[in-house]
Amino acid sequence: MLGRTANNIFWMYRYLERAENTARLLEAGHRMSLTRTADAASAEWRSVITTLGMRGDYEDHFEDYSAAHVCDFVLRSRHNPQSVFTMFENARTNARASRSAITGEVWEAVNEGWMALRDMLAKQVRESNLGAALAAIRRESSLARGATHGSMLRNEIYSFARSGTFIERADSTARILDVKYYLLLPSLAYVGTALDTSQWDNVLQSLSGERAYRWLNSGRMDARSIADFLILDDRFPRSLAFCYSALRENLSALARLHGEEGAAHVAMRQAEMALSDRRIEDIFDQGLHEFLLEFIASNQTIANTIAEEYRFNA
């Protein structure tokens, strides 16, 4: 397999994952804003933009944080290089550039998804249609994932696809957790105390984990158990532990295929040490924010070493 193709595939799945994660975050913000006063809703939208790392670009174009502006900017603005549509379009461009590495089913899922979003996002999405639009984004990316799962050979290409997915997902979960938690938890004294449950619902909703969490924790809502769930619970498919377990599996598959491990595997093992055999108390002792910053950095290191190891670039 060509190094360039590996790069295209890895990023195609990162883009798909990012488009979907962005839609989830927007959905949580939307639900939150519906139950808030105008000021609080505006703060909520600002937090969405901050979490997405779009604050600079956004504030270049808008002075307020209204639902209409934020949604339009995040979904489709041409001034936003990270918009959902751009991410999906990037995924399609990569798919097109690696047409012979993916199955016809995957290509059609991504291409049709792109066509559907292009039509849907051709003009500003009205608030009354926002829910449907966000559901469509999730659906299109689910279809691409399903086609991948159901039609691709379990070979090198698949391993790069999955590695891209989990690197991106781990990054997204860590960032959401960091921004939200940091804002919501002004000091360590709050850890373990009962909190405004709607805020916490929102964190979980941003990761589509509210029902799973409630089911597993029978309604208990506190910072410690939520962090435990999102970081260490390897049953939840968006938790850091889950992402790394899947990432390790795919990197091991690559090592088997290539007959050797490399820098990426070393970086992976180091990053995993920070997760394995840790209790959530240890993480709070270290400081959650510090933990997450380190996690994001080492996640980035893994991505970089994968790119180097497998000759993504000349």
Add this chain to the structure above:
Amino acid sequence: MDQSSAENFDEMRKPDGSIREAYSGYNQWLSEQDPARMRGKGFEAERFFRRTGITFNVYGESDAEERLIPFDMVPRIITGGEWRRLSRGIEQRVRALNAFMHDLYHRQEIIRSGRLPERLFRHNSAWLPEMVGFTPPGSVYTHITGIDLVRTGPEDFRVLEDNARTPSGVSYMLENRETMMAMFPELFTQVKVRPVSTYPRHLAKSLAACAPDCASEVPTVAVLTPGIYNSAYFEHAFLADQMGAELVEGSDLRVIGGRVQMRTTRGYKPIDVLYRRVDDDFLDPLTFNPDSVLGIPGIMDVYRAGRITIANAPGTGVADDKAIYSFMPEIVEFYTGEKPLLPNVQTWRCADPDSLKYVLDNLEELVVKEVHGSGGYGMLIGPTSSKREIRKFREKLEARPENYIAQPTLALSTCPIYTRKGLAPRHVDLRPFVLMSPEGIDITPGGLTRVAMKKGSLVVNSSQGGGTKDSWVLDD
């Protein structure tokens, strides 16, 4: 002026309105179809093409970056007997072209014998001095050729153009058939049509048979594309996929240890045969265009050392030249010792003063083409041009007559297309695809039928709004 008048050969109907033999089975089926259902099928085809991404890019149209080539549901049908005659002529022509290329880059017997003026290729930018004295692996230059044919009568097929540089369109031939079989499966049980789906397999085999001596037992074949913004990118990806070959770009390749190698996730791996869809000029920045980022620095040295096969061989573009074309009857006879089975279209070389005078006097009647042009650009179709267009063209022609040839406005055959008002005749041509290797010549039955979608139009080029049809050779 409406060109689709009675003098054109109608592929489906005889002048008395009865159905020709080729179409009898199809017509029988068609007469049993519900017209409303047939209309619905037209939309189905378009959706199919959009979804599968069978698009082509049009240069200079940024907002319509990916366009569909219109597809028409009525097949172009040729009988088995017609095809056998045609394919003999095509094979003869391709053998002659390949022998001509070898001669042109070696002893140039055809020039010594006085049959071809030397000036014709001396000023031809497709002529590559780097190829002189070099013989490609297997002595094959024209691995893949597309011969553009037009029909003007029941037995009258003529060659309009030879495409030996990088003929495109074969993916449409394959996808058009797939589409037709998906839309009308029962039609194919009623009418027996020779398959085209063998093409990618034959292409892979034919290319592998041209591998250099240093190649591994199973030669590594790769398709070189300029990238996703190229107008034929879909086809490059499609062919690589169908052959199970890597689709590479210049940036993936590097010359290491005297071989052209591609950067894989496991390191660099040598390529034995490169099916390149990049023009000669961009192939090697060290030898040709120094600004090219599409090519591979040093590939020409590797090639001349016999350590990679490039298909088609660099320098074969000379054969696409329309002034050379005008000598094809002599070329065929010179190398095969036989009379050409497929005639040319009558051609006036404007470099010749008498011809130029005739052309200038009859511009309103003629089609004038640039000798190096392609894709229907830079040509004049006298009968459909305005006085002003003709006047402007006359100036260009007088300034550089050697740059042009002229042909009569042909009574191209017509084939019906499906329109809102039912079937209507439109002009068509046919591009069969020919594979050549030391093991022989392989012609896929049929080819790509291009059709002018506008009433009366003679321009079938996809870049100018032409469409395509599935092309059938009957298994009779």
